[in-house]
Amino acid sequence: MILDTTKHYQICNTCVMDTSDPDITFNEQGNCNNCTNAIVRINKEIFISDSVKKVKLSKIIKDIKEEGKSKEYDCIIGLSGGVDSSYLAYIVVKQFGLKVLAVHLDNGWNSELAVSNIKNIVSHLNIDLHTEVLNWEEFKSLQIAFLKASVIDLEMLTDHAIGVALYKISKKYNIKYFLSGYNYQSESIMPSAWLYPNKMDSLNIKHIFKKHGNGINIKSFEYINFIDYLSYGKNKMKLIPILNYLDYHKKDALVALEKELGWRNYGNKHDESIFTKFYQDVILPKKFGIDKRKAHLSSLICSNQITREEALRELEKPLYTEEEYHQNLNYFLKKLQLTVYDYNAIMQNKPVDHWKFKSYAKRKHLIGKAYRFIFKK
Numbered sequence: 407m408i409l410d411t412t413k414h415y416q417i418c419n420t421c422v423m424d425t426s427d428p429d430i431t432f433n434e435q436g437n438c439n440n441c442t443n444a445i446v447r448i449n450k451e452i453f454i455s456d457s458v459k460k461v462k463l464s465k466i467i468k469d470i471k472e473e474g475k476s477k478e479y480d481c482i483i484g485l486s487g488g489v490d491s492s493y494l495a496y497i498v499v500k501q502f503g504l505k506v507l508a509v510h511l512d513n514g515w516n517s518e519l520a521v522s523n524i525k526n527i528v529s530h531l532n533i534d535l536h537t538e539v540l541n542w543e544e545f546k547s548l549q550i551a552f553l554k555a556s557v558i559d560l561e562m563l564t565d566h567a568i569g570v571a572l573y574k575i576s577k578k579y580n581i582k583y584f585l586s587g588y589n590y591q592s593e594s595i596m597p598s599a600w601l602y603p604n605k606m607d608s609l610n611i612k613h614i615f616k617k618h619g620n621g622i623n624i625k626s627f628e629y630i631n632f633i634d635y636l637s638y639g640k641n642k643m644k645l646i647p648i649l650n651y652l653d654y655h656k657k658d659a660l661v662a663l664e665k666e667l668g669w670r671n672y673g674n675k676h677d678e679s680i681f682t683k684f685y686q687d688v689i690l691p692k693k694f695g696i697d698k699r700k701a702h703l704s705s706l707i708c709s710n711q712i713t714r715e716e717a718l719r720e721l722e723k724p725l726y727t728e729e730e731y732h733q734n735l736n737y738f739l740k741k742l743q744l745t746v747y748d749y750n751a752i753m754q755n756k757p758v759d760h761w762k763f764k765s766y767a768k769r770k771h772l773i774g775k776a777y778r779f780i781f782k783k
């Protein structure tokens with residue numbers, strides 16, 4: 407997680423991942439583990455013949471429709487207003503004719519453009535939308551606690567809340583299928599050290615808040631319990647990354663969205679949320695030495711959507727202009743009611759590992775160990 411500046415710098419010969427991923431390894435040809443593994447997965451899942459993909463996809467759609475026959479909805483999707491989830495909504499309605507329930511999480515950070523894009527998608531596609539609105543005072547307190555704790559995954563709170571909302575709503579409407587916008591084409595690479603992978607680990611959140619929070623009573627932010635953590639997603643919800651079965655090209659997706667849904671482009675990935683933008687453009691690079699564009703661009707290289715030279719040129723561009731930085735910093739501080747002094751302290755504090763706090767993930771590991779010991783498995 408922490409960039410070790412004493413380590414010899416190296417960048418991959420195939421993708422643009424480098425030693426800012428602390429777990430990166432290189433083979434004799436100078437290719438890294440990230441793209442080597444991603445290419446294997448992409449060859450297995452994406453670069454297969456169109457006819458095989460078609461058969462797989464039509465079987466999935468048939469199963470989803472069969473399951474939803476006597477129900478109000480066939481499937482549930484998360485809708486952030488970003489390219490992937492917007493295109494997902496467009497495809498499942500227009501191409502597959504599925505009855506969709508879209509779920510959106512309003513954590514208080516949506517840009518105006520994201521709000522108008524979601525509105526356009528919902529009205530053009532005529533789908534139902536459930537918006538889960540978080541209590542701002544609580545969410546703000548949780549975010550500040552994470553900032554003060556100096557843990558890396560500031561998006562864990564939002565991801566946890568989305569996970570809980572999808573779980574709860576799919577239960578309420580008895581929806582089995584959750585179609586996700588996750589795709590190998592543009593997201594096959596993300597080093598595990600660049601985030602905390604156990605997003606549903608509410609014990610981790612609670613302990614971080616206990617240690618670094620303002621002590622308010624969190625009443626409405628919903629935490630998943632340990633039993634649900636263990637069984638999360640298992641049997642109850644079937645997650646399908648449907649874009650993997652399509653010839654998904656981001657550039658084409660943008661054209662379709664703009665033409666068909668009145669959707670407008672954000673310019674950069676994840677600019678639909680001002681928090682995400684500030685986190686990825688400023689906090690991650692400045693405090694953790696991480697530029698997430700490297701993973702995103704490397705994924706696109708692996709799926710042959712851009713060349714390595716194009717990716718390198720892209721990385722040369724600054725993440726923000728001075729004006730943008732000050733504008734976004736002011737917004738960020740005002741929204742969280744932090745001072746410049748608070749901000750400087752947060753940025754100067756050394757990163758702390760999520761594993762330093764209590765976690766269900768550790769407990770799950772211990773239970774697994776005990777189980778294997780007792781039953782000698």
Ligand SMILES: [Zn+2]
Binds near residue numbers: 422423437438439440
């Ligand atoms: Zn590589």
